[in-house]
Amino acid sequence: MDRFKLQLAARLVQALQETTKTPLRPEVASDPHPRPLLALGGPGLPQTLKAPLRTPGFRLVDGAGTLWLEVNPGAPYAALQAFASEGGPVLLLSHTSQDGRLLAPFLQETLREGWFGLHGDLVLGGPEGPVVSLALRESDLRVQPLPENPPSLLARYRREVYLGLGLLALLLLAWFYPKVVRRGKA
Structure with a gap:
């Protein structure tokens, strides 16, 4: 769907909402x-x-x-999140895949009973398996990112290891060079 058609759809929704007490004012945002x-x-x-x-x-x-x-997924998933932001409520549909192909089946499964069938403020679904709904706002639960695995010692001190190996090679070369040159003259 191109931007022009999306703006027309937003204007249509706005026109249909004008008769309600609290009409929606949809806008097409290019920047979040x-x-x-x-x-x-x-x-x-x-x-x-x-x-x-x-x-x-x-x-x-x-x-x-x-x-x-x-949750440490081995496959990409789609998420539908409702949360409050500084500028008001936000409904975010996102995915962790490269191309977003799992969004259409995810939405079809999530909205099978319509918008009124949704429960909670976080809905997750992968390429296979059921869609999971979580109500985090009403509960004491909160989402935290997984802690990163500490890198190996070699990865952490790679520069120092290479510098030390280079210095050791230089010292060995300086120590063996006079002995090799003396043998060659004899």
Whole structure:
């Protein structure tokens, strides 16, 4: 769908809402800074909008710090998140895949009973398996990113190891060179 058709659809929704007490004022946002009501994007958009679920892997932790659930997906997934932002409420549909092909089947499964069939403020679904709904706002649970694995010693001190090996090679070369040159003269 191109931007022009999307703007026409937004104007139509706005015109249909004019007769209600609190009409919607949909806008097509090209930049997420004027906070949109509905946002659709890839893996980087949740981080930009400061959504509750920002990373592919996450943990659900209660107020006391007790771990309730840890999710480290081996496959991409789609997420539908509703959260409050500085500019108002945001409904974010995002995915962790490269091409977003799993969004259509995810939406079809999620909205099978229509918008009124949704429960919670976070809905997750992968390429296979059921769609999972979580109500985080009413509960004590919060989403945390998975802690990063500490890198190996070689990865952490790679520069120092290479510098040390280069210095050792230079010292060995300086120590063996006079002995090799003396043998060659004899």
